[in-house]
Amino acid sequence: MSPIIRDAQLSALRKVQIRRFEAWVESHLQRHFPEACEAAGEAQVRGDIRHGIARAGAYGITAERQVCQYIDLMFVLGRDFDMDPSLPWAGEILREESGISERERIRLLYVRAMEHLGEADRKLPPEAEHG
Incomplete structure (x- = not known):
């Protein structure tokens, strides 16, 4: 008989994964x-x-790397x-519904933000690597 993973166990595993990701982003x-x-x-x-x-997540951006990049932009x-x-332009890119991937939307945000920041002389970190 194989073990059964209950909803409470899955929820606990998700919470651990989220906390681990939050710590990495911090x-x-x-x-x-x-x-x-x-x-x-x-x-x-x-x-x-x-x-x-x-x-x-409200914009359908759920991959850890792209979420971290979104937070960098914040x-x-x-x-x-x-x-x-x-x-x-930020909201327009995020609300884009033409089927572009979340990765591409974040890339477009980074490009546009770099153009904008060039005017303001502020910097974004390199694209986040999460592993």
């Missing part, structure tokens, strides 16, 4: 945005990570950059 943010992380404090950074995971462009009227 470490990534500490490396690439140390001043912002220090100024915000640990609790705020964790809250921002959870907010970013939820916002990315740290550079602002927590709610996707709804910022001064960055209309």
